[in-house]
Each structure stands twice: as C-alpha cells, then as structure tokens.
Amino acid sequence: MPVDVDELVVRVADICTYKWDMLRNRPFAFCLSAFAGGAFVVFGAMLALSVSAGVGTNLAPGIANLVMGLVFAFSLVIILFSGMTLVTADMAVGIIGVFHRRINWFWFLVGIVAGYAGNFAGSMFFMWVVSKGGSYMALPWLVQSHAIAVKKTGMTPGQIFALGIICTWTLQTAALLYVKANEDIAKIAMAAYGPLAFVAGMTEHCIANIGFLALPLFQQDLFLAAGGAAASAAPVILHWGFGQYGWAHNQLYTVLGNFIGGIFFVGIVFQLVSNPKRVMALYRDKKNFMQKL
Amino acid sequence: MDVSYTPFDLSIWIIFAAFCFLTWLIVRVYRGKYPEYPGKSGEDKK
Numbered sequence: 001m002p003v004d005v006d007e008l009v010v011r012v013a014d015i016c017t018y019k020w021d022m023l024r025n026r027p028f029a030f031c032l033s034a035f036a037g038g039a040f041v042v043f044g045a046m047l048a049l050s051v052s053a054g055v056g057t058n059l060a061p062g063i064a065n066l067v068m069g070l071v072f073a074f075s076l077v078i079i080l081f082s083g084m085t086l087v088t089a090d091m092a093v094g095i096i097g098v099f100h101r102r103i104n105w106f107w108f109l110v111g112i113v114a115g116y117a118g119n120f121a122g123s124m125f126f127m128w129v130v131s132k133g134g135s136y137m138a139l140p141w142l143v144q145s146h147a148i149a150v151k152k153t154g155m156t157p158g159q160i161f162a163l164g165i166i167c168t169w170t171l172q173t174a175a176l177l178y179v180k181a182n183e184d185i186a187k188i189a190m191a192a193y194g195p196l197a198f199v200a201g202m203t204e205h206c207i208a209n210i211g212f213l214a215l216p217l218f219q220q221d222l223f224l225a226a227g228g229a230a231a232s233a234a235p236v237i238l239h240w241g242f243g244q245y246g247w248a249h250n251q252l253y254t255v256l257g258n259f260i261g262g263i264f265f266v267g268i269v270f271q272l273v274s275n276p277k278r279v280m281a282l283y284r285d286k287k288n289f290m291q292k293l
Numbered sequence: 294m295d296v297s298y299t300p301f302d303l304s305i306w307i308i309f310a311a312f313c314f315l316t317w318l319i320v321r322v323y324r325g326k327y328p329e330y331p332g333k334s335g336e337d338k339k
Contacts (some may be wrong), residue, residue, distance in 0.1 A: 010331075095316070095320075099320060099321055099323060099330075099331075100330075101330075101331065105317075122296075142296040156296045156298070157298070157299075157302040157305050158304070158305065159300070161305050161308075207315045234299070242298070242299065242300045243298050246298075248300070249298055249300070252300050253302075253305060256305060256309045259309070259312070260308075260309070260312050263312075263316060264312055264316060268316065268319060271323075272319075272323075276327050276330055276331075279329075279330070279331050280329065280330060280331055280332045283331045283332030284332055286332075290331070
C-alpha cells in the first residue's frame with residue numbers, strides 16, 4: 001500500500017535532508033549527481049528524436065508526440081532509481097524541506113542553482129557527444145531536431161512560460177507519487193508517467209530543452225549543408241541568444257515556468273493538503289531524518 | 294498581435310515575482326500558525 005500524504009511529506013523532507021546534506025558536505029558528489037541527472041534526462045531526448053523522425057503529421061498530429069513520450073518515459077525512472085539529481089525535482093523536494101525546517105531559503109536557492117548548473121553541464125555534454133554520432137547526421141534526424149527546436153524557440157514568452165508551468169506540474173506530481181509508492185512496479189509506473197505526460201503533452205522542461213535545443217545548434221552547419229532548410233517546413237536559422245528562435249529565449253521562460261509548476265502547484269499543494277497535527281505526531285516517533293531516493 | 298521576444302517580458306516577470314512573494318508568504322503564515330511544526334527536527338540548518 002502506498003503511504004498517505006502525511007507520511008509522504010515526511011519522506012520528502014527526509015530526501016531533502018539527504019540531498020542538501022550531500023550538497024553541504026560532499027559538494028563534488030552533488031555536482032556529479034547533477035551532471036549525471038542532466039545526461040539521464042537527455043538520454044530520453046535522444047531516444048525521442050530517434051523514434052519521431054519522419055513520423056508523418058498526416059497520419060495523426062499527435063502520433064509523434066506519443067512515441068516521443070513513450071521512449072522518454074524512462075528518463076525519470078532511471079534518475080529516481082539511481083538517486084541522481086534533477087533540479088526540477090529538487091524544486092518540489094526543497095520547498096517541502098523549507099516547510100519542515102530542514103533547509104532555509106538560502107540553502108534552497110544554493111541547491112537549485114547548483115543542481116541547474118550540474119544538469120546543464122550533463123545535458124549539454126551528452127548532446128554534444130550525440131551531435132558527433134553518425135546516426136544523427138542523416139537528413140531525417142537533422143530535419144526533425146531542427147523542427148523540434150524551431151517549434152520550441154518560436155513560441156512567445158507567454159506560451160513557453162505556460163507550458164513550463166504545466167511541465168513541472170505533471171512531472172513533479174509523478175516524482176512525489178514515486179516517493180509515495182512502496183513497491184518497485186508502482187514506483188516505475190509513477191516515475192514513467194511524468195516524462196510521458198510532459199513530452200506527449202508538448203510542454204517545456206528546462207533540462208530536456210537544454211539538450212533538445214543544443215543538438216540542432218551543434219548540427220546547424222550540417223543541417224544547412226545537407227539541404228535541410230529546403231526539406232524542412234520551417235527553414236529558420238537558430239541561435240543561442242534571447243531573440244525568437246534563440247536557445248536562451250526558450251530556456252529563460254521555461255525555467256521561470258518550471259519554478260512555478262514544481263514549487264507552487266506540487267510542493268506547496270502536497271504540503272498544505274497534509275495534516276500538520278498528524279505530521280507532528282509522526283515526527284514524535286521519528287528516529288531517522290535522512291532518506292536516500 | 295504585437296509580440297516581443299525579449300528577456301524582459303514585464304507581465305511574466307511580474308507573475309514570477311508575485312509567485313515568489315506568495316510562496317514566501319505561505320511559508321511564513323504556515324510557520325506562524327504552527328510555530329512548533331514539524332517537531333523535534335525543527336531547526337533550520339545553517
């Protein structure tokens with residue numbers, strides 16, 4: 001049986017203590033776990049690109065989203081089972097830790113910044129390696145990765161922001177339900193639901209987008225040389241900056257939206273739904289205040 | 294519709310600032326209502 005929401009917030013607070021204790025006392029290990037977590041997310045991005053290239057929209061507009069979501073689903077499973085760091089998960093975990101006085105606001109922010117930096121490095125590095133892989137230099141994959149990036153970077157700030165909120169709302173709900181579940185099968189199902197929902201739901205996740213958008217930028221010369229602009233429905237030149245079709249444009253508003261979705265609509269909601277008197281009763285009998293994922 | 298692709302989209306930054314303030318306020322009110330919450334581990338680690 002899964003635990004109830006009162007026990008859940010206590011478990012999440014224990015995970016928060018473990019993660020921030022690692023940050024304080026073993027910062028290199030924390031950064032390494034964030035690097036691995038960032039790479040794990042874009043394992044899914046690579047697979048999503050791999051299976052969705054050439055899937056025709058005349059078949060059904062949502063089919064490509066579905067197949068992308070299905071192969072992306074295991075990204076969160078491998079992150080949570082391995083105990084690696086994902087900054088968007090830490091947003092929800094950290095705010096519950098703040099309620100439970102496990103960390104203060106300063107350390108909450110330090111954890112988010114450090115987690116993002118490590119995830120950024122892992123995601124970017126993995127996609128740089130993928131960009132050197134021959135399979136992804138063929139035209140269907142060059143066109144598909146470019147089309148994904150054009151769609152993501154071409155949206156207005158408000159559109160990206162709204163999809164960023166929805167993304168972590170679904171993803172972190174799944175992450176907390178992973179903690180709530182006790183059996184491995186239930187944990188796998190819960191963790192897989194998150195990425196499936198946010199990818200098939202066409203939302204925006206900051207760490208996934210680091211890789212999704214970096215790959216076509218790393219390969220843009222190849223794309224243009226291979227005649228991708230002629231084959232693509234949207235022959236647009238991507239760039240790293242803040243303007244339309246820029247990597248930073250998407251990243252900025254995705255991060256802001258992810259913050260609100262993970263903290264406000266998941267962490268705070270679960271915390272406020274829990275019964276404070278029952279949580280305090282659980283603490284009275286508590287011996288161990290740290291839990292690994 | 295006139296859309297600006299700027300990193301300083303005022304409406305979004307205002308929403309984000311409001312979210313930050315509201316989050317801080319909720320935690321503060323919660324701690325005010327339950328000053329002993331959650332119990333024996335109830336200390337901010339510095």
